[in-house]
Amino acid sequence: xxxxxKAIIPVAGLGTRILPAxxxxxxxxxxxxxxxxxxxxxxxxxxxxxxxxxxVTSSTKRSLxxxxxxxCELESALVKKGKKSQLELVREMTTWANYYFVRQGEPRGDxxxxxxxxxxxxxxxxxxxxxxxDVIIGAPVIKxxxxxxxxxxxxxxxxxxxxxxxxxxxxxxxxxxxxxxxYHISHIIEKPxxxxxxxxxxxxxxxxxxxxxVDALIEQEPAxxxxxxxxxxxxxxxxxxxxxxxxxxxxxxxxxxxxxxxQANIAMGLKDKEIGxxxxxxxxxxxxx
Ligand code: UTP
Numbered sequence: 396x397x398x399x400x401k402a403i404i405p406v407a408g409l410g411t412r413i414l415p416a417x418x419x420x421x422x423x424x425x426x427x428x429x430x431x432x433x434x435x436x437x438x439x440x441x442x443x444x445x446x447x448x449x450x451v452t453s454s455t456k457r458s459l460x461x462x463x464x465x466x467c468e469l470e471s472a473l474v475k476k477g478k479k480s481q482l483e484l485v486r487e488m489t490t491w492a493n494y495y496f497v498r499q500g501e502p503r504g505d506x507x508x509x510x511x512x513x514x515x516x517x518x519x520x521x522x523x524x525x526x527x528x529d530v531i532i533g534a535p536v537i538k539x540x541x542x543x544x545x546x547x548x549x550x551x552x553x554x555x556x557x558x559x560x561x562x563x564x565x566x567x568x569x570x571x572x573x574x575x576x577x578y579h580i581s582h583i584i585e586k587p588x589x590x591x592x593x594x595x596x597x598x599x600x601x602x603x604x605x606x607x608x609v610d611a612l613i614e615q616e617p618a619x620x621x622x623x624x625x626x627x628x629x630x631x632x633x634x635x636x637x638x639x640x641x642x643x644x645x646x647x648x649x650x651x652x653x654x655x656x657x658q659a660n661i662a663m664g665l666k667d668k669e670i671g672x673x674x675x676x677x678x679x680x681x682x683x684x
Pocket of ligand 1: 405406408412451505508527651
């Protein structure tokens with residue numbers, strides 16, 4: 396069994412839910428306190444044993460490439476000023492992994508973005524897929540998913556319990572529980588009406604992808620809006636392979652939405668050694684106008 400060492404992270408989306416800020420700053424580069432969204436996602440992958448990170452980027456996401464590269468000018472200025480701890484902060488991510496960048500010329504959907512990276516996988520190689528805007532705080536969920544893959548040798552999606560009408564924005568699974576927090580998926584319904592949702596378990600942006608899913612992606616026709624969707628490939632793969640859903644524990648934030656991004660800032664801000672206490676006090680005393 397070949398170990399999983401690669402993660403594909405598509406970051407070429409338009410970020411329309413968070414415009415106009417994302418017009419010039421990639422949403423993956425929005426800060427959560429003092430680190431960009433993508434920092435947390437890559438860190439989780441690396442803490443899970445991933446060594447090769449393949450970003451699918453676009454022309455407007457260059458700052459993301461620079462973030463994971465060495466900034467000589469800044470480093471030598473910090474050296475001159477003797478700012479050792481800041482130097483460590485700007486250097487650490489440059490050595491976490493091997494970084495590869497492929498381009499998606501036009502935003503033709505998250506599934507199309509993954510297809511741009513598929514040539515970097517060996518035949519039959521399984522890999523991790525993570526969306527560039529879905530942050531989970533807590534023990535690395537991808538590490539737990541890789542462990543499950545080692546046992547089940549099949550695609551795995553991360554799911555979260557979603558309460559109320561918010562479920563209508565998710566791919567929702569139906570399935571049979573086969574182990575604690577693990578479901579064998581029978582079907583997936585995309586963005587169901589609340590009353591038609593087959594469960595409360597919505598799929599979030601952490602996956603283990605196998606060659607069966609890649610094959611289903613290659614066969615995908617674009618949806619009516621022209622996009623190729625990863626969720627459709629997952630749904631189609633269900634007839635060829637078991638697909639599992641892992642219900643993780645941890646706090647997850649959809650940082651591609653305004654609310655999710657602000658919530659992530661509050662959650663991480665409260666944990667921050669420097670500002671946590673003051674932020675807590677501020678929130679407790681806050682009176683809206
Ligand atoms: P999202 O749906 O969260 O991102 O895609 P988006 O398309 O940028 O969002 P909105 O709805 O316009 O606000 C999931 C992931 O897939 C990437 C996104 O960057 C995100 O990480 N993606 C999406 C691509 O790389 N290419 C695409 O064509 C679409």
